[in-house]
Amino acid sequence: MQVELPRHRERLERLGYQVIAPDLGGRQQFTAAELLQFKSRLVGIIAGDDELSREFFEGASKLRTVIRWGIGMDSVDHEAAREHGVTVRNTPGVFGAEVADAAFGYILNLTRGYIAVDSAIRRGEWPKVEGVTLAGSRLGIVGFGAIGREVAKRGHGFGMDVIASDPFVRDAPVGVTMVDLDKLLATSRFIVLACPLTPETFHLINADRLALIRPDAYVVNVARGPVVLEADLIACLKSGRLAGAALDVFEVEPLPPDSELRTLPNVVLGAHNGSNTREGVERASAAAVDFLVEELTR
Template sequence: MSAAAKKGVVLVTGVDLAPQAVDILRDYELVFAGAKPTEDDLLKLSTQHQPVAIIVRYGGITSRIMDANKALRVISKHGTGIDTIDSRAAQERGIAVKAAAGANAPAVAEHTWALVFACAKNVVGLDARMREGHWDKSTHKSLELQGRTVGLVGFGAIGRRVAATAVSLGMRVLAYDPYAKGTPPGVQLADLDTLFAQSDVLSLHCPLTAENRHMINAASLARMKDGAILVNTARGGLVDEQALISALNSGKLRAAGLDSFEKEPFAAPHPLQGVRNVILSPHIGGVTEDAYIAMGTGAAANVLTVLEAEQAIA
């Protein structure tokens, strides 16, 4: 189909989409914004191309971008977190906001456990010591997870997968999620105070909202067990980084594993780089080949669902 015969433009805030996603959108012209599009970049492209849909990989979608064209009908996230989209502004303008729910759940759940194990067993620290010529067998003590309590903040697709692994390890599982309808065997719903007080491992799996920003702060960290582990594969804004650094340096927390940060990309120099008992990764929990395909096809399918529904009504 020639560009002139296409049904409209879909703007992608990235450099590519999985071929399977491109095929789903074959009746639309795809315009790619590049690896690190700014608001001005997206504003210019929106004005120029008048997209009927935006697939969000990188960068944010503001009201200014929405107002740059009158054709926009749907903003579709290439993933699950929609905090980079001004959803209220979209609702006010009658623009649908969709997420590829669950598309990256297996990948993020696996990365969560990679960070938990690395923290509990001090994998990174021991590797560094070995490379320096040390043999710490007589002095090192790892944390055994069997019989310990893991607290999950959020019990959606990712949290449920993390819980299943915890149950298989013989751990006690507590979960906080005001929207959870129920839990599988081995998982108990609890309030946040209970999670803070009883968790040996606290893992975050909830979206970022205005209400829960910095939910991990000096007060909540003080309520946690001495020697607990914190893992965040959700959104960086959930954690007050300065309060976390204090808890790690004081020994209040045994360790932390972070895959997301208050400001991304993570820019050096950063205070976390000098903290020995934190493990850092560049928000790649959901970055696998399988997740790339699932997020792309999910985002593309969401675009078609909204546009085709509107076309049917028209």
């Protein structure tokens, strides 16, 4: 959001608000204590994955609204927000296309070995990696919101058989069959996790669920890291019970230096950056400011 602030600052200042944009200093997010430095003046906030904990809401007594820049809401203590009369909104649907593009970038890297081939060519080698054809393969999508639906569109473009699982969705577009999660895991060659992180999806993919997955399958997580129990996934990948995985997100971010995931050849690693395109940032920032103004002028 901060990179887009010059486009929107004047609009907010015309409404009589002082706009504060503290420097992250190269970090990913602010702690509650750091945000509370501004508590005496804070009436509205556009937040990333910052720590919007009970401590934050109890200290920011003048706060009226939180706008989560992006989609995920797991960094917000919603109960504390409700108790203190703070409205919380996100910017739904703004990154569907971008994250779906990233999911298929990961799928192609897993199945065609582009990263490994690139490294080999730079070393003077000339490898011929046998890949996997996407057309005719089954694509299973866990979570069928804006991102999941965009993943389905791309799956159809590749000629894939598309199924999805989502307890809150009954009617799916033509060409997508809704199934229960166990059937999806057991029958899909490619599994894309695109669900929100909630108490119900925390460690949704664990040893029991991984045992259902066919050994030639690939798992792509563009949701949230804790949707997957990483220790169980690592064990599965090391034993050969899963062909490969691509992870844009992790249980702990940034990925710890000693994570075994760094050592596995059948894993593609990202940096929680699937939504980050110029167009997506512009779209999300404009929506966040629109929602902030709407809430502050009620």
